[in-house]
Amino acid sequence: QVQLVESGGGVVQPGRSLRLSCAASGFTFSSFGMHWVRQAPGKGLEWVAFIWSDGNNKDYADSVKGRFTISRDNSQNTLYLQMNSLRAEDTAVYYCAKDRTSDYFDYWGQGTLVTVSS
Amino acid sequence: QSALTQPRSVSGSPGQSVTISCTGTSSDVGGYKYVSWYQQHPGKAPKLMIYDVNKRPSGVPDRFSGSKSGNTASLTISGPQAEDEADYYCCSYAGSYTWVFGGGTKLTVL
Numbered sequence: 052q053v054q055l056v057e058s059g060g061g062v063v064q065p066g067r068s069l070r071l072s073c074a075a076s077g078f079t080f081s082s083f084g085m086h087w088v089r090q091a092p093g094k095g096l097e098w099v100a101f102i103w104s105d106g107n108n109k110d111y112a113d114s115v116k117g118r119f120t121i122s123r124d125n126s127q128n129t130l131y132l133q134m135n136s137l138r139a140e141d142t143a144v145y146y147c148a149k150d151r152t153s154d155y156f157d158y159w160g161q162g163t164l165v166t167v168s169s
Numbered sequence: 170q171s172a173l174t175q176p177r178s179v180s181g182s183p184g185q186s187v188t189i190s191c192t193g194t195s196s197d198v199g200g201y202k203y204v205s206w207y208q209q210h211p212g213k214a215p216k217l218m219i220y221d222v223n224k225r226p227s228g229v230p231d232r233f234s235g236s237k238s239g240n241t242a243s244l245t246i247s248g249p250q251a252e253d254e255a256d257y258y259c260c261s262y263a264g265s266y267t268w269v270f271g272g273g274t275k276l277t278v279l
Contacts, residue, residue, distance in 0.1 A: 095172070095270060095271070098260070101268070112170060113170050146214060146215070154220065155205035155217060155220040156207075156260075161214050162214060
């Protein structure tokens with residue numbers, strides 16, 4: 052069955068960097084696009100970034116463009132999110148989600164919490 | 170990339186139907202047939218309930234249905250059950266490989 056397991060969250064100071072990982076299994080990782088979606092404490096879902104199956108194209112929400120970078124290693128079945136210049140408003144649970152036909156998110160991980168605080 | 174508009178909360182009893190609306194613009198909901206709905210229980214990951222406006226993934230009860238008219242999509246739950254009490258989020262493709270979510274609606278089953 053499809054499994055997505057995020058890791059790398061934690062407490063980080065404003066302006067610092069953090070890299071999240073998402074280990075995928077149970078499907079042909081290299082055949083599907085992948086997303087990061089976040090949820091601030093007590094708030095709604097916010098789409099963050101998308102990467103095509105081959106990693107050649109990436110798109111970002113305006114709120115993270117220029118600061119976050121999505122990438123993937125298809126040989127390791129792993130998705131990444133490099134987060135630089137972190138701000139307090141980036142505090143959230145970050146979910147990785149599998150894409151289905153560039154249309155919707157059919158499987159989600161359990162999330163990893165990132166807290167940006169001094 | 171403004172969030173889609175959903176009511177903060179709705180409620181209903183098992184003998185009723187409950188509808189959650191999701192209003193966007195012609196650049197997202199109104200412009201594509203790619204509206205999806207997600208259920209989220211407290212402390213859990215979201216779960217896909219409806220995709221492509223009105224399609225149900227395998228395993229989702231048929232009391233869940235979706236529709237769209239113009240810039241507004243809707244999720245209807247016919248006879249909500251206790252286990253359906255959760256937060257519900259709509260999501261629409263917004264062009265250029267970007268997506269936008271609604272603010273979420275809390276469903277209370279009376």
